[in-house]
Every structure is written in structure tokens, then in C-alpha cells.
Amino acid sequence: MAQYGIFFTQLGRDKIASATEGNPLDITHIAVGDGGGGYPEIDDEITSLVNELGRYPINGTSTPAPTQRQFSAVVPPEIGPAVIRERGLIDSDGDLIAIAQAEPIEMPAPGPNAVSVTVGILATFNNADYVRAIVDLQGFVRTTRKVIAGTGLTGGGALSDDVTIDADIATEGESRNSAIDNKLMTPNKVFRAIDHWSPERAFGSYLARSFTEKDSLDSFNGFRGVTWSPKLGKFFAVNSVGTSSIFTSSNGENWSATSVTSIPLFDIIWVEGLEVLVAVGIDACITSPDGENWTVRNIGQGNWSSVTWSPELGLLVAVGTNSCITSPDGENWTVRNIGQGGWSSVTWSPELGLLVAVGNTGNSRIIKSSDGENWESVHSTNSLHSVDWSSELGIFIAVGNSIFLRSTDGEIWETVFVSDEINDVYTFVKWIPQLGMFFSASYYSLMTSFNGEEWFSSNKGFTNSVCSWSPELGRMVIIKQLGENKVHISP
Numbered sequence: 001m002a003q004y005g006i007f008f009t010q011l012g013r014d015k016i017a018s019a020t021e022g023n024p025l026d027i028t029h030i031a032v033g034d035g036g037g038g039y040p041e042i043d044d045e046i047t048s049l050v051n052e053l054g055r056y057p058i059n060g061t062s063t064p065a066p067t068q069r070q071f072s073a074v075v076p077p078e079i080g081p082a083v084i085r086e087r088g089l090i091d092s093d094g095d096l097i098a099i100a101q102a103e104p105i106e107m108p109a110p111g112p113n114a115v116s117v118t119v120g121i122l123a124t125f126n127n128a129d130y131v132r133a134i135v136d137l138q139g140f141v142r143t144t145r146k147v148i149a150g151t152g153l154t155g156g157g158a159l160s161d162d163v164t165i166d167a168d169i170a171t172e173g174e175s176r177n178s179a180i181d182n183k184l185m186t187p188n189k190v191f192r193a194i195d196h197w198s199p200e201r202a203f204g205s206y207l208a209r210s211f212t213e214k215d216s217l218d219s220f221n222g223f224r225g226v227t228w229s230p231k232l233g234k235f236f237a238v239n240s241v242g243t244s245s246i247f248t249s250s251n252g253e254n255w256s257a258t259s260v261t262s263i264p265l266f267d268i269i270w271v272e273g274l275e276v277l278v279a280v281g282i283d284a285c286i287t288s289p290d291g292e293n294w295t296v297r298n299i300g301q302g303n304w305s306s307v308t309w310s311p312e313l314g315l316l317v318a319v320g321t322n323s324c325i326t327s328p329d330g331e332n333w334t335v336r337n338i339g340q341g342g343w344s345s346v347t348w349s350p351e352l353g354l355l356v357a358v359g360n361t362g363n364s365r366i367i368k369s370s371d372g373e374n375w376e377s378v379h380s381t382n383s384l385h386s387v388d389w390s391s392e393l394g395i396f397i398a399v400g401n402s403i404f405l406r407s408t409d410g411e412i413w414e415t416v417f418v419s420d421e422i423n424d425v426y427t428f429v430k431w432i433p434q435l436g437m438f439f440s441a442s443y444y445s446l447m448t449s450f451n452g453e454e455w456f457s458s459n460k461g462f463t464n465s466v467c468s469w470s471p472e473l474g475r476m477v478i479i480k481q482l483g484e485n486k487v488h489i490s491p
Contacts, residue, residue, distance in 0.1 A: 004101050006123055010044045012089075012097035019130035026092040028134045029055040030073035030119060035085035039101055048096055049086050053079050060118075061133035070122050071133055077114035080107035087121055092134065098123055113148065151182050211446075211460065211478065213485035216255045217247065223479045223486065224305075225267035226468040231275060232291050235468060235477055238265035238279050246279070248291055252470070252477040252489045260294045261286060266305045267318075271330065273311050278330045280304035280318045287330045299325050299333040310348040310355065310372070317372045319343035319357045326372040338367055338375040349389040349396065349410065356410045358384035358398045366398065368410045378411045390431040390438065395452045399426035399440050406452050417455045419444070425464070432469045432476075441465050441478060462488065 008016070019025040033049035040050050056073040064070055071089060084105040089097040100121050108114055125131045147163050149156040157163040170183035217223070222241030229236065237247040237255070245265045249255040265281035277288045283301050288294040299318075304325065307318040316327040320343060324336040341362030348355055355369045366379035366387075384400035397416075398405040402424040404417035421444050429440040438449045441462040449455045464481040465488075476490040 004103075006098050006100040006121060007042045007046075008098045009046055009096050011047065011095055015091065015095070015097065016125055016127065016131065019127060021130060024130045024132050025097070026132050026134050027058060027069075027071055027089050027097065028092050029057055029090035030071060030121060031055045031088040031090050031096070032075055032079075032084045032119060033086045033088075034083050035101070039085060042099060042101070046096070046099060049088050049099065052088075053082055053084070055090055058133050058135050061135060063128075064122065065124075067126070067128045068122060068124050069128060069131055069133065070120060072118055072120040075107070075117045075119055077107065077110050077116055080114060081109040082107045084117075084119065087119055089121055089123065115146075153184070210491050211476075211488040212491075214253055214487040214489060215485050216249075216253065217479065217486045218484055220247070220257065220486075221482050222264070223466060223481050224265065225269075225279070226466045226477060226479050227268050227270050227277075228468050228470040229270040229277065229291065230272075230470075230472055231270075233472065234291060235470065236268055236270075236277060236279075236291060237466075237479055238268045238281070240264035240266055240281065245281075246291075246294070249477075251473065252475050253487070255487070258292075261296060263296070266303070267307050269307055269309060271309045271316065273309065273314070274330060276330055278307055278309075278316060280307045280320075285318070285330070285333070295331075297331055297333065299327075300335055305343065306345045306357075308346045308348050308355070310350075312350050312353060313348075313372065315372050317346055317348070317355055319346045319359075322362075324357070324372070324375070336373050336375070338369075339364060339377065341365070341367075343367075344384065345386040345398075347387050347389050347396070349391075351391055351394060352410060354410045356387055356389070356396055356398075356407075358387045358400070360385055360400065366405075366410075366413065379405075379413050385426065386428045386440075388429050388431045388438070390433070390452065392433055392436065393431075393452055397429050397431070397438055397440075397449075397452050399429040401425055404429075404440070404447075404455065416453050417447070427464050428467050430467050430469065434469075434471050434474075439467060439476070441467070446478075 015025050031052050033052045036050040058071055060072040062070040087100045091097050146158050147156040153165050155165040167184045174180045174183055222239040224240050226237040235249045235252050246258045246260045247255045263281045263284050265279045268279040279286050285297045285299050286294045302320040302323050304318045304320040318325050322340050324338040325333045327333040341359040343357050343359040346357040357367050359365050360383040364377035364380050365384050367375045367377050369375040382400050382403050384398045387398040389396050396407045402419040405413045406416045407413045424442045426440050426442045431438050440447045443463045444461045445457040446460050447455045462478050465478050467478045469476050478488040480486045
């Protein structure tokens with residue numbers, strides 16, 4: 001059982017009692033030992049440590065009280081691996097004056113990160129005036145010291161040599177990435193990171209990690225489009241399977257189905273300028289001013305996969321397989337020739353006065369138009385599924401099979417993200433101005449970006465999904481085409 005404290009040996013008590021001004025007791029070393037693996041019993045006859053590991057010169061002393069002396073010594077890392085359990089005061093004759101037991105100190109094996117340890121003994125003497133500490137200053141100076149580079153730093157070394165420490169400075173993207181915590185920030189980077197922060201973006205990052213799954217649409221499949229109507233205060237979703245093609249919800253959580261038509265529908269939008277819902281699908285579209293009364297419009301043959309509205313042109317534009325149609329009111333439509341291709345998505349840039357459509361098959365994969373009638377091919381490489389425009393950033397983002405493209409003019413496109421996953425299909429991209437963020441999703445992850453260049457993953461996937469946002473509710477809804485728990489809502 002441990003006897004924490006200090007115990008004077010019989011020899012030590014005798015030397016203390018006989019010490020005088022002319023013949024003082026000189027303490028020169030502290031001995032350390034491991035106690036033989038434990039804390040042995042101590043008696044008056046003890047003359048040495050149970051298992052001494054080494055003796056080290058006194059390198060410091062103090063007088064906490066008139067009858068007390070505090071002695072210290074430095075134990076080098078070379079004695080490791082070991083556990084220090086016992087310490088002893090050694091005088092100038094090499095005799096053990098006192099032994100102390102204390103909490104164990106673990107000394108690791110010698111290595112680049114091993115350090116010296118200072119041990120101390122506090123002792124009370126009846127004639128403390130005649131007890132001296134002989135301090136070995138030379139031994140103290142020789143103690144090994146090193147500079148170890150910490151987080152965000154490289155370099156370091158022994159103080160016996162010149163050492164260099166270099167700073168690993170975060171890039172602007174790294175400074176905003178919460179997953180990176182081993183970089184340094186310059187004052188300018190800190191300022192720019194704070195300036196980049198906003199409550200809206202913080203909320204958007206929170207939403208990206210906080211979706212709740214709902215099973216309210218699990219009886220249906222094939223969801224291809226969803227939108228929010230601020231005037232009607234409802235979400236509207238469409239599917240391409242079965243006869244119940246319109247679904248409504250006031251909160252994104254609870255949905256009701258309306259048997260409007262047997263037409264498979266692929267997209268739906270609320271047209272603010274016309275105050276009407278427009279949904280497109282196979283060979284037709286349907287419109288409604290209130291979400292309850294719907295009218296089927298004959299727009300000619302075609303698999304119309306996406307529709308957008310240009311307030312500046314006063315024009316609805318829908319794209320599909322090998323074709324495009326336009327309408328000023330959602331009732332009367334005109335077929336336009338845009339060339340061969342499986343056109344999957346179309347969007348409008350009011351700042352550029354430009355329509356951009358993307359596709360996943362054909363000789364051309366990105367086309368542009370200033371009027372919806374005359375189209376020009378600008379890209380022919382990647383298989384793409386969705387495109388959106390950010391007025392705030394002044395950029396298009398197009399997503400597809402494992403790739404994100406970015407453009408400031410709709411003509412020149414650059415790759416900004418390539419997924420490490422094989423067949424990582426991103427089926428939607430959406431800019432939400434209230435949050436200042438792009439959102440996109442695939443089977444493997446939900447991706448977000450503040451600038452369209454740097455993308456961050458929430459590690460939550462949404463297979464073949466569509467997305468809508470309600471500014472009034474501050475809620476995002478993502479609906480998967482197939483599987484269980486199709487509906488995912490943000491807080």
C-alpha cells in the first residue's frame with residue numbers, strides 16, 4: 001500500500017541532528033526509482049531505494065517556510081520507459097537521507113517526442129539553517145530542450161541548433177471548410193471568412209445536415225418535379241407513374257394526391273407573372289390558377305422534361321427529347337427546332353438575357369438562346385441533368401454524371417467538381433437566394449456551395465431526387481423518385 005509522503009532514514013536523522021554551521025548537511029542529488037513495480041513498506045532501517053533508476057543533480061531549491069526546503073532535479077527522457085514511484089534525497093557522501101513516495105510518473109520510451117521531467121521533494125528539518133542544497137547549474141543548462149511544431153506549423157528541432165518554423169496557411173476555401181482544423185489563418189483570411197459568413201448561410205449549412213425523412217408519399221413512385229407557390233401557400237409535386245399526377249402539401253410533410261390526369265408529368269413551376277401553375281409531361285401540359293382546377297393543353301408530341309419562365313421575354317420555355325416549345329401564357333404553344341438531344345433541364349438568366357438548356361444524350365449537351373426560338377450549341381462532352389442560374393453570383397451551374405460545370409456567360413464552361421464515386425448521378429441543382437447557396441444531390445451526398453466553385457458534402461444521399469424551397473416557410477423539400485421515405489424536409 002502506498003505511503004505517500006517523506007520519511008527520513010535513521011542515517012538521515014542522525015546526520016541532520018549532528019549538522020552545524022561549520023559542518024552542514026549538503027543535499028546534492030535526487031534519486032528516482034520504480035519501487036520494484038509497487039509501493040513497498042518503509043521502515044527506519046531502509047538505506048536505499050527499492051529499485052533505483054538514477055541520480056540527478058539538484059538544479060533548483062526554495063524555502064517555502066523557515067523550516068522547509070524544496071529540492072528539484074531534472075530526470076532526462078533516456079531512463080524511459082519507466083514509472084517513477086519513489087524519490088530520495090542524497091547527500092554529498094552519497095547516502096540516502098530521506099525517501100518520498102508519490103503519485104506515479106510515467107516516462108515513455110526515448111523518441112522524438114520524449115521530454116525531460118522535473119521531480120521535487122519538500123522536506124521539513126528541525127535545524128533547517130544547517131541544511132544546504134548544492135545546485136549543479138552546469139547540469140541544468142545541459143538539459144535537453146526541443147521546439148516541437150504544433151497545429152498548422154512545420155519544422156522545429158533541438159535548441160542546440162538553429163530551428164525554423166513554417167506556417168501552413170489555409171486557402172480561402174479551406175478557411176471556410178469546417179472539416180479542416182489543422183491550418184493557420186492570416187488576419188486577412190480571418191476577416192474574409194467573417195465577411196463571408198452570414199446568418200442565412202449558417203442556416204443553410206444547418207439545413208444541409210438536418211433533413212427529416214417522411215413516408216407520406218411512399219405509396220407512389222416516379223416523382224420528377226416539385227415547386228412552391230407563394231400565392232397559394234403550398235408545395236406541388238408531379239410524378240410520371242400512375243393516374244395520381246398532382247400532389248399538394250402546405251408544409252412539405254403531409255401530402256394529398258389529386259387524380260387530375262393520366263398524363264405522366266415531368267416538371268412543374270409556379271409562374272409569378274401569370275399567376276398560374278404549369279406542369280409538363282408526355283405530349284401535353286396542364287395549367288391551374290389555384291392548384292385545384294386543372295386544364296390539359298395540347299402542346300404536340302414530345303417528352304417535355306423541364307419548363308422555365310422568362311419574365312423579361314414574357315415567355316414559357318419547355319425542353320424535351322429533340323425539341324423545344326414556347327408559350328406566352330401556358331395555353332398556346334409553338335414548337336421550336338433546337339437539334340437532336342435528350343434535353344433534361346432549362347433555366348433563364350435575366351442579367352444575361354439568356355436561356356440555357358442541358359441534356360444527357362445527343363451530339364450537343366449544352367445549348368443557349370436569347371429568344372427561345374434560335375438556339376446555339378456550346379458544349380458537347382458531358383452527360384448533364386440539371387442547370388440553374390444565380391443572379392447574386394452571376395453564374396450558371398450544370399450538374400450531371402459525377403461532374404459539376406460552371407459558366408459566367410453560358411458559352412464557356414469549366415469543371416468545378418468531379419465526384420470520386422463511379423456513376424454518381426446528380427439529378428438537380430438549385431440556387432436559393434435567401435440562403436446564398438447552391439444545393440445539389442446524388443445517391444451518395446447532398447452538395448452545397450456558396451460560390452459555385454467550392455463544394456461541400458453533407459454525406460447524406462438522395463437517389464434520383466427533385467428539390468424545392470419555400471421562402472415563406474424557410475423550408476426545403478427533397479423528394480426521391482423511388483424507395484421508402486421519399487420525402488425529406490428541412491427543419
